[in-house]
Amino acid sequence: MNKIGIFFGTDTGTTRLIAKKIAKSLGPELVDKPLNVNRIEPGDMLKYDALILGTPSYGEGIVPGISTGVTAGSWEEFLPQIENTDLSGKLIALYGLGDQEKYSQHFADALMQLYTTLKNQGACIIGEWSTDGYTFEYSKSVVDNKFVGLVIDNSYQGLLTDERIRNWLEQIKPLLLDKLNTAERN
Numbered sequence: 001m002n003k004i005g006i007f008f009g010t011d012t013g014t015t016r017l018i019a020k021k022i023a024k025s026l027g028p029e030l031v032d033k034p035l036n037v038n039r040i041e042p043g044d045m046l047k048y049d050a051l052i053l054g055t056p057s058y059g060e061g062i063v064p065g066i067s068t069g070v071t072a073g074s075w076e077e078f079l080p081q082i083e084n085t086d087l088s089g090k091l092i093a094l095y096g097l098g099d100q101e102k103y104s105q106h107f108a109d110a111l112m113q114l115y116t117t118l119k120n121q122g123a124c125i126i127g128e129w130s131t132d133g134y135t136f137e138y139s140k141s142v143v144d145n146k147f148v149g150l151v152i153d154n155s156y157q158g159l160l161t162d163e164r165i166r167n168w169l170e171q172i173k174p175l176l177l178d179k180l181n182t183a184e185r186n
Contacts, residue, residue, distance in 0.1 A: 002180045005048030006034035008055065009064045009074035014154055015054045015097055021162070022052060022095070025169055030177075037078040038070075042085060049090060049183040050176045053114055056097040061109020061140060075110075079117050091179040092118055093127035093172045094149030100136040101156050107136035108151045115141070115148040125149075127172045133160070 004026065008019045019034035031052075035044070045051065055075050058068040065076020094115060098108030119125055129147040131139075134157075141147050150168040152161055 002049060002183050004031045004050045004052060004176055005045060006031055006052045007037050007040065007045055008034060008053065009037050010056060011064050011070045015056045018095060018097065018152055019054055021165055022169065025165060038072045038074050042081050046085065050179040051090060051092045052095065053092060054095040055110045055114055057103065057106065057108050057110035061106035063110040063113045075114065082121065083117065085121055087118060088122035090123045091176065092123045092125055094125060095152065096141060096149055097152050097154060099155050100134055100153050104137045107139040108147065109140040111141040111147065111149055111151065126175050127168060129168060
């Protein structure tokens with residue numbers, strides 16, 4: 001059976017921690033070990049039909065990278081490498097980290113950078129998430145009153161993180177499994 005690929009960008013390690021929690025919840029029979037995008041080539045990610053991708057938001061809602069002080073690079077450097085790649089047939093769930101108190105006007109905005117790039121390349125994005133339970137002024141990552149993926153505020157709502165991951169996975173797991181089964185039959 002094919003597996004789900006989990007990739008993330010991080011600096012402090014929190015997005016990696018969430019990736020590991022997601023992988024542990026889904027189990028090693030369904031997912032490969034989560035990898036930082038600064039350690040892969042586009043082909044490493046593109047071999048998967050089903051993906052879970054995560055990013056934190058830096059400053060005024062941008063993806064991590066060299067310009068944000070991530071010396072090893074991250075999404076800022078990786079996304080341009082896939083801008084001309086056909087992602088049709090890829091099923092991708094997104095998660096993002098943000099700080100709704102300190103960055104209330106840009107809460108989890110970087111998630112939209114991933115969403116836009118991937119959607120423009122033909123990917124099918126799943127895993128929208130309710131804005132209920134969050135307090136923020138604005139987020140680019142909200143479409144039709146829902147986040148484009150799971151949003152985690154580990155700084156101010158850390159006690160809700162595990163429950164949010166569990167509920168989100170209940171929502172997306174059947175879709176991811178269906179994609180894996182379809183890819184295996186073809």
